[in-house]
Amino acid sequence: MINGDDIDGLAAEYVLGTLDQSERATVTARRQREPALEAAIIAWERRLAPLADAVVPVEPSPDALAKIESRLRTRDGATDNGASVIQLKKRVNAWRAAAMLSSAVAASLAIFVGVREFQRPSTPGNLVAVLQKDAASPAFLVTVNVENRVMTVRPVAAPAEPGKSYELWIVHDSLGAPKSLGLIDGPGVKVKPQLAAYKPDVIESATFAVSLEPEGGSTTGAPTGPVVFAGKVIPEGK
Amino acid sequence: MTTPQQLVILMQRVARQDRAAFAELYAATSSKLFGVVLRILRRRDLADEVLQEAYVKIWERAADYRPETGAVITWITTIARNRALDEARRKRPDSVEDHPEILNIATDAESALAAVMRGEDGQRLTDCLKRLEPARRDMVLLAYCEGLSREELAEKYGQPVNTIKTWLRRSLIQLKGCLAP
Numbered sequence: 001m002i003n004g005d006d007i008d009g010l011a012a013e014y015v016l017g018t019l020d021q022s023e024r025a026t027v028t029a030r031r032q033r034e035p036a037l038e039a040a041i042i043a044w045e046r047r048l049a050p051l052a053d054a055v056v057p058v059e060p061s062p063d064a065l066a067k068i069e070s071r072l073r074t075r076d077g078a079t080d081n082g083a084s085v086i087q088l089k090k091r092v093n094a095w096r097a098a099a100m101l102s103s104a105v106a107a108s109l110a111i112f113v114g115v116r117e118f119q120r121p122s123t124p125g126n127l128v129a130v131l132q133k134d135a136a137s138p139a140f141l142v143t144v145n146v147e148n149r150v151m152t153v154r155p156v157a158a159p160a161e162p163g164k165s166y167e168l169w170i171v172h173d174s175l176g177a178p179k180s181l182g183l184i185d186g187p188g189v190k191v192k193p194q195l196a197a198y199k200p201d202v203i204e205s206a207t208f209a210v211s212l213e214p215e216g217g218s219t220t221g222a223p224t225g226p227v228v229f230a231g232k233v234i235p236e237g238k
Numbered sequence: 239m240t241t242p243q244q245l246v247i248l249m250q251r252v253a254r255q256d257r258a259a260f261a262e263l264y265a266a267t268s269s270k271l272f273g274v275v276l277r278i279l280r281r282r283d284l285a286d287e288v289l290q291e292a293y294v295k296i297w298e299r300a301a302d303y304r305p306e307t308g309a310v311i312t313w314i315t316t317i318a319r320n321r322a323l324d325e326a327r328r329k330r331p332d333s334v335e336d337h338p339e340i341l342n343i344a345t346d347a348e349s350a351l352a353a354v355m356r357g358e359d360g361q362r363l364t365d366c367l368k369r370l371e372p373a374r375r376d377m378v379l380l381a382y383c384e385g386l387s388r389e390e391l392a393e394k395y396g397q398p399v400n401t402i403k404t405w406l407r408r409s410l411i412q413l414k415g416c417l418a419p
Contacts, residue, residue, distance in 0.1 A: 012410040016381045017278070017319070018388050018403075021327040028324075042307055044410075047417055049312040050360035051382045052319070054350040055277050057269035060289055064272075065264050068293045069257070075294070 011040035015048055127204065127233035140166075140184070140210055144203060144233050149195040153184050167213045169223055170198065172206040183217050184210065207232055240266040245310035253301040260297055267314055268293075274315055275322040278385030288325055292318035326385045350379055366416035374409045381406065 013019050014027045031038045127144040141154040153168060168181040181195065195203055208231060211223040218224045240248070245266065251259030271292060276285040296314050303313050355364040367375050373395065380386045380394070388406070392399045 006407075008414075009407050009410070012414070013403075013406060016378065016406065016410065017323045017326075017385055018381045018391070018406055019327070020387065021324075024324060024327055045312060045316050046308050047363070047414065048382055049308070049315070050354050050363045051379065052270070052274055052315050053356065053360055054353045054379065054383050055270075055273045058273040058276050059269050060272040061286055064268065064286060064289060065261065068264070068290050068297075069261075071290060071294050072257075072297055075298075 007034075007037050008040050011037060012044050014041060015044035142208060142233060144195065149198065149200070149203065151181065151195050155184060163215050164225070165213050165215050165217050166210050167217045167223070167225075169209045169211065170195075170203075170206050171209055172198075172202050174202055175206075177222055178209065180218065180221065181208075183213075204233070242309050242311070246305050249300055249303050249310050249313075252297065253303070263296075263314075264293060267311060270311065271315060271318040275318050277383055278319070278322040278326050280385075284325060285322070288322050289318065292321050295321070323385060327387065350383065362417060363413075366413050369416060370409050370412060374405055377402070377406060378409055378413070 010019075010023075010027060014024065019027065027037070027041075031041055128142065143152040143154075144150075145152075155166070166184040168184055169178040170181055171178045175198075198206070209223065211218070212225040213223070214225070240262075245263070248259050248263045248266070252263055268289070272285060272289050275288045275292070276282065279285045279288060292314075295317050299317070303310065307313070351364050351367060354360040354367075367378065370378070377391055377395070380391065386394070388399050388402045391397075391402045391406075395402065397405075
């Protein structure tokens with residue numbers, strides 16, 4: 001019986017390997033949609049990873065690599081699901097490339113940015129990102145339509161903190177200091193027209209950050225509270 | 239010996255569908271992965287199959303790897319281990335009785351711990367494992383390294399399955415507390 005509240009215990013036993021078949025299947029499904037569980041699993045994987053050093057390496061069959069490569073060739077030839085998988089990969093690659101090139105500002109924030117892929121299709125031409133520092137932090141779903149420069153921000157798991165507000169910032173070398181894009185207050189989807197002031201190429205290469213500010217937002221014009229996420233948008237479906 | 243940094247670079251090339259990099263990654267990691275899945279599955283034919291599936295998955299998911307979340311070897315070992323555990327739980331694994339060497343891990347725990355300790359992050363984990371009661375420490379090792387299920391541990395230790403589950407969870411909580419910064 002799985003205790004739904006004991007996410008950490010469940011993650012720990014999942015990584016240890018002692019869950020039974022149905023419990024494992026449940027966790028495999030749940031981790032896709034529960035960032036807290038996913039993060040707990042990753043944390044346990046890291047904690048226990050050194051135990052794998054206790055296992056003596058064994059050479060696999062000499063023909064194993066050839067068999068694997070043969071499977072890969074068969075997959076590449078497939079046309080049904082192949083296209084969407086490759087598209088997904090390209091999208092992730094685009095994100096990774098963007099992340100590697102991320103600005104010095106983002107680097108100095110020195111935070112871990114997690115990106116989750118979308119499962120559902122949406123309008124081509126949009127830029128998207130789901131950003132999150134870790135499972136204990138709020139997640140925000142950001143969609144930018146470059147043509148009309150409207151940004152949609154949806155807090156996915158961002159509980160409002162009493163007396164605090166989330167504030168969205170755009171960071172780009174050409175802008176100097178981070179520029180506020182306004183508050184993300186309350187649950188639900190917020191459509192932000194503030195991007196109209198920025199050029200599409202700036203939006204596409206900017207870093208977006210959310211900081212936790214005093215209620216009503218930063219009074220200094222610059223982020224004053226902890227940055228709960230920062231990251232770049234990537235072209236959807238590119 | 240491929241360094242962790244070299245593995246990251248290899249992974250980035252694999253993410254760009256570089257087959258040569260994939261072959262290098264395989265050469266650098268396959269004996270470790272095969273050791274891990276073979277210990278869990280206890281049968282070479284099953285382990286062969288799982289190893290192949292794991293590397294296909296590594297190829298497909300290479301772009302998902304993020305260096306911030308941990309070492310390449312941890313990431314790919316996890317993929318292979320999860321696949322092996324799914325398989326071990328799906329099929330009725332060979333009885334522990336057919337593999338008496340598994341029951342001997344208690345006497346071998348010291349050398350297992352010594353191997354863990356030689357790893358980069360192993361020192362702290364080893365220290366923490368040593369603080370567990372010996373039987374509970376062995377249980378953790380048997381579960382992680384040998385893929386023993388709760389039922390198999392219950393059989394080995396002559397305890398009800400629920401007791402084993404409680405012990406495991408307590409041991410893990412204790413480990414987490416000990417490892418916390």
